Amino acid sequence: MEIDGQELKSHSFKFDVLTALGPSTPAARLGKLSLTGRKDINTPNFFAVSSRGVVPHLTPDVISAHAQTGGIHMALEDFVERSRTSTPPIMDIHGSSPLHIFSALPSPFITLLAPRRTPAVAAPNGNTNTSITIFTSTGFQVLSNKAYINYISSLRPDIAISLADVPHGTTPGTKRRDKMADRTESWLSSLLASRTNAHTTIFAPILPIDANAQFEYFNHLEENATQIQGLALYDSNLLPDIPATTALSQLPRLSLDEPRSPNHILRQIGLGMDVFTIPFIGFATDAGIALTFEFSNSKQEDGGVEPLGVDMWSPTHSSSLMPLAVNCKCYACTSHHRAFIQHLLNAKEMLGWVLLQVHNHAILSQFFADIRRSIKEGWYEEGWKAFERKYDSEMPEKSGMGPRVRGYHYKSEGPREVKRNKAAWGNLGEVGPRKADVEMTVDSEVVVVSEDGAEELAKKRVAGKV
Amino acid sequence: MVSLLKLASVTEEGVRFLSPHDGSPMLLTPEHSISLQNTIGSDIIMQLDDVLVTTSPDHARMREAMLRSVRWLDRCIAAHANPQTQNLFCIIQGGLDMDMRTECCQEMVARDTPGIAIGGLSGGEAKADYCRVVNTCTGLLPELKPRYVMGIGYPEDLVVSVALGADMFDCVWPTRTARFGNAITKHGMLNLRHASYANDLGPVEESCGCVCCRKGDGALNVTRAFVHHLVAKETVGAHLLTMHNVWYQLALMRSVREAVIEDRFPAFLHQFFRDLHRGEKSKYPDWAVEALRTVGVDLLQEEKQA
Ligand SMILES: [Zn+2]
Numbered sequence: 001m002e003i004d005g006q007e008l009k010s011h012s013f014k015f016d017v018l019t020a021l022g023p024s025t026p027a028a029r030l031g032k033l034s035l036t037g038r039k040d041i042n043t044p045n046f047f048a049v050s051s052r053g054v055v056p057h058l059t060p061d062v063i064s065a066h067a068q069t070g071g072i073h074m075a076l077e078d079f080v081e082r083s084r085t086s087t088p089p090i091m092d093i094h095g096s097s098p099l100h101i102f103s104a105l106p107s108p109f110i111t112l113l114a115p116r117r118t119p120a121v122a123a124p125n126g127n128t129n130t131s132i133t134i135f136t137s138t139g140f141q142v143l144s145n146k147a148y149i150n151y152i153s154s155l156r157p158d159i160a161i162s163l164a165d166v167p168h169g170t171t172p173g174t175k176r177r178d179k180m181a182d183r184t185e186s187w188l189s190s191l192l193a194s195r196t197n198a199h200t201t202i203f204a205p206i207l208p209i210d211a212n213a214q215f216e217y218f219n220h221l222e223e224n225a226t227q228i229q230g231l232a233l234y235d236s237n238l239l240p241d242i243p244a245t246t247a248l249s250q251l252p253r254l255s256l257d258e259p260r261s262p263n264h265i266l267r268q269i270g271l272g273m274d275v276f277t278i279p280f281i282g283f284a285t286d287a288g289i290a291l292t293f294e295f296s297n298s299k300q301e302d303g304g305v306e307p308l309g310v311d312m313w314s315p316t317h318s319s320s321l322m323p324l325a326v327n328c329k330c331y332a333c334t335s336h337h338r339a340f341i342q343h344l345l346n347a348k349e350m351l352g353w354v355l356l357q358v359h360n361h362a363i364l365s366q367f368f369a370d371i372r373r374s375i376k377e378g379w380y381e382e383g384w385k386a387f388e389r390k391y392d393s394e395m396p397e398k399s400g401m402g403p404r405v406r407g408y409h410y411k412s413e414g415p416r417e418v419k420r421n422k423a424a425w426g427n428l429g430e431v432g433p434r435k436a437d438v439e440m441t442v443d444s445e446v447v448v449v450s451e452d453g454a455e456e457l458a459k460k461r462v463a464g465k466v
Numbered sequence: 467m468v469s470l471l472k473l474a475s476v477t478e479e480g481v482r483f484l485s486p487h488d489g490s491p492m493l494l495t496p497e498h499s500i501s502l503q504n505t506i507g508s509d510i511i512m513q514l515d516d517v518l519v520t521t522s523p524d525h526a527r528m529r530e531a532m533l534r535s536v537r538w539l540d541r542c543i544a545a546h547a548n549p550q551t552q553n554l555f556c557i558i559q560g561g562l563d564m565d566m567r568t569e570c571c572q573e574m575v576a577r578d579t580p581g582i583a584i585g586g587l588s589g590g591e592a593k594a595d596y597c598r599v600v601n602t603c604t605g606l607l608p609e610l611k612p613r614y615v616m617g618i619g620y621p622e623d624l625v626v627s628v629a630l631g632a633d634m635f636d637c638v639w640p641t642r643t644a645r646f647g648n649a650i651t652k653h654g655m656l657n658l659r660h661a662s663y664a665n666d667l668g669p670v671e672e673s674c675g676c677v678c679c680r681k682g683d684g685a686l687n688v689t690r691a692f693v694h695h696l697v698a699k700e701t702v703g704a705h706l707l708t709m710h711n712v713w714y715q716l717a718l719m720r721s722v723r724e725a726v727i728e729d730r731f732p733a734f735l736h737q738f739f740r741d742l743h744r745g746e747k748s749k750y751p752d753w754a755v756e757a758l759r760t761v762g763v764d765l766l767q768e769e770k771q772a
């Protein structure tokens with residue numbers, strides 16, 4: 001099929017570090033990432049996390065109108081469940097950017113393809129020398145590096161993260177760590193040799209193991225630094241250990257480290273991280289939490305510690321005419337108020353989650369804009385300290401029900417899952433797969449509908465309204 | 467108030483029911499329902515009525531409900547604080563009994579509300595019965611007041627009801643069915659959850675003008691395959707089909723109005739049913755054929771060229 005409004009792109013990726021490269025101590029830095037035909041992205045910044053090719057709750061037209069984010073993280077495992085029996089539909093699409101075309105993503109947004117979702121569900125089987133295990137909506141599958149390279153060359157994402165041997169859910173032993181580095185290096189070599197990078201920018205993974213165990217891999221990266229255009233870190237703590245050679249330091253650094261709160265983001269920025277993927281935005285939205293934090297250099301110290309967000313399920317908002325966050329300029333905050341959002345959550349209207357998602361992404365966009373300003377004006381460290389004094393370190397507790405969670409979102413409880421449960425989000429581990437349900441919760445739990453819905457009401461045996 | 471039924475009890479005073487929020491007992495009187503709607507400030511407000519399912523066999527209870535709805539209408543009119551800015555619609559009751567519907571029409575029309583609703587339908591009655599009730603009521607209603615049939619949304623119900631003289635409708639069905647992965651098209655419903663759409667790279671409906679399907683500048687080019695990929699998994703799938711389905715319904719009613727204005731509504735009806743059943747007249751529903759005959763349109767005859 002040839003629906004493709006875009007010019008045939010001459011793929012050109014550029015990343016400029018705008019602050020002086022500190023030779024020794026890691027520090028926050030400003031940068032600018034540009035790709036032909038896409039929005040420029042000033043860093044530090046974040047890419048929105050998608051599920052099945054969409055930022056949850058946001059249709060492509062809403063993304064165009066209201067998202068300030070410049071890029072979207074997409075997981076290959078969200079597209080290939082049909083690969084065992086037939087052709088995944090996305091592979092039927094041709095043109096300069098099948099990922100954009102299939103997911104109806106507006107062309108200014110950068111696509112970042114990773115093999116797995118973030119966070120990824122732990123796989124029961126390990127990886128092999130030639131493949132990893134992925135989790136699709138119909139179950140676990142083997143993805144060989146060869147197949148992954150083939151997908152990259154067909155789907156032509158703007159940026160692709162090379163396959164990494166990451167054992168989601170277990171802590172690798174010494175032998176395993178050596179293997180991880182060897183495999184990841186060999187997979188990257190194959191990808192670079194395949195010359196898919198003619199259309200796609202390649203980011204090399206940095207493994208979540210200590211630097212000594214991937215020392216040789218780092219050397220390999222340095223030798224191939226002209227062919228890779230970025231680093232994707234599964235553990236941000238590795239940042240200070242990456243050789244501070246000019247070739248590697250100038251590459252953009254993408255965090256796949258799943259920060260649990262803004263404090264973690266601030267710490268990573270302090271280490272020199274450039275681009276983030278932030279699953280907690282979506283967790284907050286689904287939990288009915290409106291994020292409210294801001295990064296500023298205001299000196300006022302009264303008022304005690306503030307929460308990072310507000311639980312919109314709380315009945316205290318039932319008649320509040322306040323915006324979700326006082327200074328927020330997003331569509332939800334300028335068009336609606338807390339009472340309406342709460343009303344929508346109570347009625348299980350999907351619009352409630354749409355507005356929260358628009359707002360929560362806007363809060364992060366503003367957070368990063370203020371951080372960039374602080375680096376430019378030289379008060380980043382100060383702002384970071386002020387932030388830690390001003391706000392809770394963890395997200396507020398979730399109280400209400402979210403839209404339904406699907407099996408491919410969360411599954412088994414590996415060690416990583418346990419770690420995540422300690423976060424204030426709680427309960428994720430309890431949300432097991434519920435594949436038997438076919439309709440969405442938002443549909444089956446409607447309590448109050450207008451009189452014209454009497455038919456459905458009667459079936460559901462609940463009281464009607466005026 | 468649709469008294470549903472084991473959960474609510476109706477007395478002359480009003481309707482008692484348990485709050486869907488916290489289970490506490492509530493009493494809704496005609497006065498309170500109007501006061502709430504005055505506060506909300508909508509352009510159209512509805513009387514509180516006593517409704518039974520049309521298929522109820524209890525003739526005495528049906529008559530009681532109809533007469534009570536008339537008395538409640540009087541209380542609603544008396545309680546209405548903003549008659550200059552908000553339009554109170556009465557709601558005709560009387561189940562499937564044409565005498566009762568007639569009596570209700572006469573009583574309510576005499577109260578001279580700005581608009582008139584036909585209520586109690588879409589509760590599982592036969593389509594032929596539904597059409598008879600609409601036909602009976604519209605025949606008794608004044609020309610220059612809007613006639614609103616409550617709870618109607620299937621495309622064939624809409625066009626037939628318009629032919630029978632109705633003006634306005636409302637229904638959750640287009641959006642509700644979207645959440646189940648169903649796309650409304652002029653050739654009928656497509657359940658995009660079906661595996662046959664997994665690799666279908668066509669638009670939801672060819673030549674549809676909605677934000678998902680339309681071509682040209684800024685087109686999203688949403689495909690059936692993409693909706694299939696999302697449906698029942700991400701809310702975005704439901705949103706996309708909601709936009710398509712609501713567009714379909716609005717475009718349908720726009721084309722109905724154009725056909726009426728251009729005096730070619732019978733031809734429109736022929737085309738509508740031809741599209742819906744791919745020209746197979748044997749598949750046309752009897753109730754629609756019968757109902758349209760009462761207004762001089764015979765779907766099974768060759769259409770007369772004007
Ligand atoms: Zn906002």
Ligand SMILES: [Zn+2]
Pocket residue numbers: 670671674675676677678679680710713
């Ligand atoms: Zn459409």
